[in-house]
Amino acid sequence: AQSVTQLDSHVSVSEGTPVLLRCNYSSSYSPSLFWYVQHPNKGLQLLLKYTSAATLVKGINGFEAEFKKSETSFHLTKPSAHMSDAAEYFCVVSERGSGTYKYIFGTGTRLKVLA
Amino acid sequence: GAVVSQHPSRVICKSGTSVKIECRSLDFQATTMFWYRQFPKQSLMLMATSNEGSKATYEQGVEKDKFLINHASLTLSTLTVTSAHPEDSSFYICSARPSLGGAADTQYFGPGTRLTVL
Numbered sequence: 307a308q309s310v311t312q313l314d315s316h317v318s319v320s321e322g323t324p325v326l327l328r329c330n331y332s333s334s335y336s337p338s339l340f341w342y343v344q345h346p347n348k349g350l351q352l353l354l355k356y357t358s359a360a361t362l363v364k365g366i367n368g369f370e371a372e373f374k375k376s377e378t379s380f381h382l383t384k385p386s387a388h389m390s391d392a393a394e395y396f397c398v399v400s401e402r403g404s405g406t407y408k409y410i411f412g413t414g415t416r417l418k419v420l421a
Numbered sequence: 422g423a424v425v426s427q428h429p430s431r432v433i434c435k436s437g438t439s440v441k442i443e444c445r446s447l448d449f450q451a452t453t454m455f456w457y458r459q460f461p462k463q464s465l466m467l468m469a470t471s472n473e474g475s476k477a478t479y480e481q482g483v484e485k486d487k488f489l490i491n492h493a494s495l496t497l498s499t500l501t502v503t504s505a506h507p508e509d510s511s512f513y514i515c516s517a518r519p520s521l522g523g524a525a526d527t528q529y530f531g532p533g534t535r536l537t538v539l
Contacts, residue, residue, distance in 0.1 A: 338526045338527075340527075342530070347512075347533070347535065348532055348533065349425070349427075349514055349530040349531050349532040349533045350465075350514070350516075350530040351530070352527070352529065355527060357526075396464065396465070400526040402526075406453050406470060406472075406518075407518070407526040408455075408467065408470070409455075409465075409467070409516075409528060411464045411465050412464065413463075413464050414463075414464050416462075
C-alpha cells in the first residue's frame, strides 16, 4: 500500500525567504504525486502534479516540486514567501484501487509567514 | 476550468434532522466524485466514492445508512446526513474527477460545507 509522510506539521518562515515543505512517499510503482493548498475554511486548490513527464514540476503561485525517486521524496519549494502563502499544504499520492484512483493524503503542513 | 461547487457552504441543524449537501462540477462532467470529512486541524478522510448511475463505495467504518450518497447525473452528487447528531458536526468536502480531458487520477475539490449539529 502507498503512503505519504509530511515531515513537518508546522513551518514558519519570514516573508521574502525561501519555503521548503517536505514530503516522502512509499509506492510499489511509479506514483502520481500532488501538492494541494488549503486556506482556512476553504476547499483544496491544486498547486502542482507529478506524473513522470519531468522530475521538476512547476506549479501556480511560484511553487515547484522535485520528484526524487532515489530519495522517495517530493518536496515543495518556493524562492520567496508571501504573506498570502500562509495556509495548510497537503502532499498526496494517487493510488489505483477498486477500479478508480483514490488519494492518499499526508497529514498536512501548516505554513506560517512572518512579516 | 475544473470548478467544483458545494451548497450550502454552512449549515446549522437540530439533532435528529437530515441535511443534504450538493456537489456540482460546473464546467466538466464527472463520472466519479468523492466525499471527504475533515476534522479541525486534521487531514481529509475519504468517506465514499460516488459513481454516476451506480451505488457509492463506502470506506471501512463509514455507515452507508447514515451518509446517503446519490450521483444521479454527471455533474451532481449529493450527500445526505440522516438523523444528524452533534458528533456528525464537521467540514465535509467533495471532489470530482473529470470523465474526459483531464488525467484520470486528478481530483478537483469543492470549497467545503461546514455542518454544525446542535
